[in-house]
Structure formats: structure tokens, C-alpha cells
Amino acid sequence: MNAHPLAGQPAPSDFLVDVSKLLAAYYDGKPDPSEPNHRVSFGTSGHRGSSFRLNFNEPHILATTQAICDYRVAEGIDGPVYMGVDTHALSGPAARTALEVLAANGVEACIAPEGHFTPTPAVSFAILEHNRSHASDADGIVVTPSHNPPEDGGFKYNPPNGGPADTEITSWIETRANKLLAAGLKGVKRLAYDAALRADTTHIHDFITPYVDGLDTVLDMRTISKAGLRMGADPMGGAGIEYWPRIADRYELRIDIVNDVIDPTFSFMTLDWDGKIRMDCSSPYAMTRLVDLRSQYDIAFGND
Known part of the structure; x- marks a missing residue:
């Protein structure tokens, strides 16, 4: 399989997504x-697509969130949803679309403060921590x-x-x-976003602190700290970007955040093997920038 001529190189401006058009297509598509290509289709636990391809638009999220609410009722899951x-x-x-449906269904939803991001492991941790001490199961x-x-x-x-x-x-x-999509979304419950955000069932949740504190229960963070390793972390513009500094401060680790940029076009990435922007930490092409810094650190991470 031949690599793209620009693989491993910075993305040219004409390779970047037009975010305004992408968001407009989410609502207008x-x-x-x-x-078949326009339907909800779950792969590894989730549905993926693009508003440009008409397989990740607001109707998909309305229908999928309502389906999750219906599944919770069918399975007797009545704890909060950590999102x-x-x-x-x-x-x-x-x-935002999902919260509108969750609130309309009376589902307790725990979300990070506006403008903050939450990686999958922190959601999983929140679910498990809740379920250890509550009779009602949470999911995410x-x-x-x-x-x-x-x-x-x-x-x-993510189930319980x-x-x-x-x-x-x-x-x-x-x-x-x-089925909900085919029925024109009949059966989907929905509130306006402002009402959903103000609903008694919507809660602002601190995902970061319990997760960072919990690392010490599964890793010997004291030994790692004493080792004095020089570490580099590239969050690749992903949801873990707020977590690395907190981990470094909490456990007195020598971690440099080598890229702290959040950019929905991911213009800081180098192109993957096929000429696409892809935040794939297993790809030597996508990880070119971090690999180039290898002489500065004892160990480096490229985890989004």
C-alpha cells in the first residue's frame, strides 16, 4: 500500500475542513x-459518520439518544448518564442535542462544565465509581x-x-x-437546549479530580515521580488535553505538554499515510512531530 506523497508532512491549508460548513450540515442535512449509508450504524460501541455524508446529522443523534433512553427503560437502568x-x-x-433528549426523558445527566472536554476513560471511571456505592446503575x-x-x-x-x-x-x-429515523423522529422526546441545561436532572460534574486522584490506586505514582523521568505528552488536540497538567501537578511529574492547541481543523497534525488528517497514535506518519522530539525525553506519549 503506497503512502500519500505528503504523508508525515504538515497539512496544507486546502486539506483542512471548513468547520462552519460542517456545522451547518449537521443541522441542515x-x-x-x-x-443504507444514511442510517445509524454502530461499529466499536458507537455510531460514526460525517454531516457531509449525511450519516452524522442532528436526526441521527436525536434518534440514537432516544433509543438509549428506551434501552435504559427496558433494562431497568435508572442511574445517571455520564456524558x-x-x-x-x-x-x-x-x-447539546443529546442533552435535549436526555432531559426530556427525565434522565439524570452528568456533564462537564461548558467548554471542557472529557476522555473516554474518565467517563468509564465515573460510571464505575458511581456503581460501587449506589443501588441505581449509571451508564454513559x-x-x-x-x-x-x-x-x-x-x-x-457505555453500559453500567x-x-x-x-x-x-x-x-x-x-x-x-x-426505526425512529424511519418514523420521522416520531417518539423522540426533546426540550430546548436552554431548558435542558436548566433542568433539575442536569448536573455539572467534575470528571478530572476523581480520575486523577484515582490513578494512584492502580499505578505506583510515587515511584514514577521519584524516577525523575523526563516525559513528553502530546494530547493531539484531544479530550485529554486538560488532564496531563493535572496529573503532572498532582504527582510531581516532569511532564512537558508538547502541544496544547485545541483546533477543530487539527491543522497542527501531520498527514497520515493516505493523506488524511487522523489523530492515530499508532501511525508513524501522524506521530511525526512527537517522534522528532524523541531525543528530548526519556519517554513520550501521544494519547488523545
């Missing part, structure tokens, strides 16, 4: 439920397409075990969501 959001352009609008939604390109959106469901939903669960949610 009208997917056709009879077209995390990443830095992709479509994630913010999708999270993570609005992220993971390492996918900037024009993509993603919407994942905190991990990715298995195929039995995702099949249930996918089937229900597509």
Missing part, C-alpha cells in the same frame, strides 16, 4: 432512512469519533460495566434508532 465530549467540531452540537455516552478525521463525529454508549457496549446492546440501540 436531511438523511434518507431508506438509504463526555471530545474536541471534534461535531461533538459539541451532538452533545461519549461523543467522540476517536482518531477519525476532523470532519467526522462519533456517538458511543463502564466499558464499550457489546454487539447485543448496540444492535438493540441501532435497530431502535433506525
Whole structure:
């Protein structure tokens, strides 16, 4: 498989997504439920797509969130939903749409403060911490397409075990969501966003502090600190960007955040093997900038 001529090189400006058009397409795009490529389709625990391709638009999120609410009722899950959001352009609008449906269904929703981001492990941790001490099970939604390109959106469901939903669960949610799409969203409950944000069921949650403090229960952070390793961390513009400084401060670690930029076009990335912008920490092309810094650190991380 031949690499793109610009693989590993900075992305030219004409390779960058037009964020304003992408967001407009999220609200204006009208997917056709009879077209297979326009339907909700769960992969690794979640649905991914792009508003440009008419497979990640507001109707998809309305239908999928309502399907999750219906699944919770069917399974007797009545604890809170912990919802995390990443830095992709479509994630913010999708999270707002989801909150409108959760609030209309009377579901307790725990979200980070406006403008803050939450990586998947922090959502999983919040679910498990809740379920250790409460009779009512919590679950979660993570609005992220993971390492996918900037024009993509993603919407994942984490059941009460905190991990990715298995195929039995995702099949249930996918089937229900597509029925709602085919019915013109009849059966979807929804509030206006301002009302959803003010709802008694919506709670601002601190995801960072418990997660950072909890690291000491699974890792020997004291030994790592005493080792004095020079570490570099590249969050790749992802949801972990606020977590690395907190980890460094909490455990007195020598961590440099080598890139603290949040940019929905991800213009700071080097192109992947196929000429696409993709935040893939397993790709030597996408990780070119961090690899170039290898002589400055004992160990380096490229985790979004």
C-alpha cells in the first residue's frame, strides 16, 4: 500500500475542513432512512459518520439518544448518564442535542462544565465509581469519533460495566434508532437546549479530580515521580488535553505538554499515510512531530 506523497508532512491549508460548513450540515442535512449509508450504524460501541455524508446529522443523534433512553427503560437502568465530549467540531452540537433528549426523558445527566472536554476513560471511571456505592446503575455516552478525521463525529454508549457496549446492546440501540429515523423522529422526546441545561436532572460534574486522584490506586505514582523521568505528552488536540497538567501537578511529574492547541481543523497534525488528517497514535506518519522530539525525553506519549 503506497503512502500519500505528503504523508508525515504538515497539512496544507486546502486539506483542512471548513468547520462552519460542517456545522451547518449537521443541522441542515436531511438523511434518507431508506438509504443504507444514511442510517445509524454502530461499529466499536458507537455510531460514526460525517454531516457531509449525511450519516452524522442532528436526526441521527436525536434518534440514537432516544433509543438509549428506551434501552435504559427496558433494562431497568435508572442511574445517571455520564456524558463526555471530545474536541471534534461535531461533538459539541451532538452533545447539546443529546442533552435535549436526555432531559426530556427525565434522565439524570452528568456533564462537564461548558467548554471542557472529557476522555473516554474518565467517563468509564465515573460510571464505575458511581456503581460501587449506589443501588441505581449509571451508564454513559461519549461523543467522540476517536482518531477519525476532523470532519467526522462519533456517538458511543457505555453500559453500567463502564466499558464499550457489546454487539447485543448496540444492535438493540441501532435497530431502535433506525426505526425512529424511519418514523420521522416520531417518539423522540426533546426540550430546548436552554431548558435542558436548566433542568433539575442536569448536573455539572467534575470528571478530572476523581480520575486523577484515582490513578494512584492502580499505578505506583510515587515511584514514577521519584524516577525523575523526563516525559513528553502530546494530547493531539484531544479530550485529554486538560488532564496531563493535572496529573503532572498532582504527582510531581516532569511532564512537558508538547502541544496544547485545541483546533477543530487539527491543522497542527501531520498527514497520515493516505493523506488524511487522523489523530492515530499508532501511525508513524501522524506521530511525526512527537517522534522528532524523541531525543528530548526519556519517554513520550501521544494519547488523545
